[in-house]
Amino acid sequence: MLKHLDPIKAAVFSGLVFAIGSILTPPAHAQTTIPVGICQSTAQGPAKFATALWKGAELVLQSANASAGADGIKLEPVPVDIGNNDPAQARLSFNKAFQVNKIQALICWGTNVMVQNGSLIDEAGVAAFTTSSGVNVVKNSKLTQQIEAVTTLQCAVAAKHVKERYPEVKTFGILYVNYEFGIEMRxxxxxxxxxxxxxxxxxxGHPNAPADLRAQTTKILEAKPDAIYLAPIGGGTVPLGIRAGRELGFKGLFITYTAGDTPDVYNLKLAENNFFFVSHDVPEGAPQSVHEATKSYGGYVGMGYDFAWIVTSLAQQLKQExxxxxxxxxxxxxxxxxxxxTPVNEYRFLPDGNTVRPLALFSVAGGGRKLEQSLTPSQLQ
Structure with a gap:
């Protein structure tokens, strides 16, 4: 079990190198640094995901650093700015990370970001782990592996839960971000x-980071749906959608995916009734530090932790071989x-880049997420 760590802002990473030490035992004269990239964003929702990913990775890296030898293999986290989920900005940052920082692994999201830069990832020979749910991401890069559940699985899990727990729901509307990912989710x-x-x-559809969703919600409510599925890119747009619906008199069920797994949703009183989301569980046996960080930063903490843990574990095996x-x-x-x-999750990484991973269903209560049901990879596959 890892020792609990006080929260440290992600910016601290840019000047730090964390040793992996006792996990990897190279000869005393050898020292290897593995730069790894973690995407950062100015978009309202993804900025929260970025903080959670940093925090999760930090837990692994600092724990390893505490027992590291002076000549061990080291990980060097590198921030990779993708702006407002902008493929062009991402391309500039990817090129810098690949050519200057020489990163060997990357964790990033954004269906458009990853699809449009897939060939660049392959040319650079970087192991890319994507938190995007887009089904086309891995089709555009041989070196990209899903670490998130794709849209098909996200929707299937939500639909089955509604059918079993909300039999009164016969119709639904969907409010989605109007670009590639949102259209696919729709x-x-x-x-x-x-x-x-x-x-x-x-x-x-709505634009990225909308200021208001009342107009779109009004149109949806004209069809009298029993439920509304929210498919933004995440963060503040989910509470914005819930507020708009409730203020306009919608008393039915709201549903979303991992975009709703953030503290601003946990703390929204309007989300405590007729709302659930599909996301990532932190099982009882996971490190306490991951549990605590998830409460503060949201469900992507576990994914950041797993990314760093998997890279260090793979590096260990390559070194030994x-x-x-x-x-x-x-x-x-x-x-x-x-x-x-990993100490948090079990993954099945398929050769085509797709991945089967655990998912869970949550409601919101008392300023936190409340686990309703956990689903193992075997159940999902």
């Missing part, structure tokens, strides 16, 4: 909810192993 949820007999009766610790070798080793169990 289409996949229509299919998956349709499979269980719940009909899509209205869909309205006398192989170069490179992005290509990290991904190759990962797909050879396939099933990886």
């Amino acid at each position: 289409d996949q949820c229509e299919i998956e909810f349709g499979k269980v007999g719940i009909k899509l009766v209205a869909a309205e 006398g192989k170069e610790i490179s992005g290509r070798n990290l991904i190759t080793k990962l797909r050879e192993i396939q099933t990886v169990k």
Whole structure:
């Protein structure tokens, strides 16, 4: 069990190098540094995800640093700015991270960011872990591996839960961010909810980081849906959507995916009734530090922790086998192993870049998330 660590802002990382020490035992004369990139964003929702990813990675790296030897293999976290989920800005930052910082692994989100820069990732030979739910991300890069559940699975899990727990729901509307990811989520949820007999009766798109959602919500409510699925890129847009609906008199069910797994949603009183989201559980046996950080920073803490843990574990195995610790070798080793169990989660990393990972369903109560149901990879697969 890891010792609890006080919160430290992600910016501290830019000047720090954390040793991995006793996990990896190279000869005394050798020292290897593995730069790893963690995306950062100015977009309202993803900025919160970025903080959670940093915090999760920090827990692994500082724990390893506490027992590190002077000549151990080291991880060097590198912030990678993708702006307002902007593929062009991401390309500039990726190039710098690849060419100047020489990162070997990356964790990033944004369906448009990752799809449009997939070839760049492959050219650089970087092991990319994506938190995007877009099904097309791994199709555009041979070295990109999902670490998040894709839209198809997110929608299927939500639809099954509604069918079982909310039998009165026969129709739904969807409020989605009007670009590639949101459109994909809209289409996949229509299919998956349709499979269980719940009909899509209205869909309205909104721009990234909207100031208000009343106009779109009003149009959806004209169709009298029993439930509304929120498919933004995350963060503040989820409470904005819930507020708009409740203020306009909607008393039905609100649903979202991991975008709703943030403290601003936990602290929203309006979310304590007729609302649930699909996201990542932190099981009882996980390090206490991950539990505590999740309360403060949201559900992406566990994903940041797992990213850092997996990279260090893969690097250890490559070192023991006398192989170069490179992005290509990290991904190759990962797909050879396939099933990886971290102190938090169990993943099945498939050779095509897709991944089966645990999911859970949560409601909100008392300023925190309340676990309703956990789903293992076996149940999901």
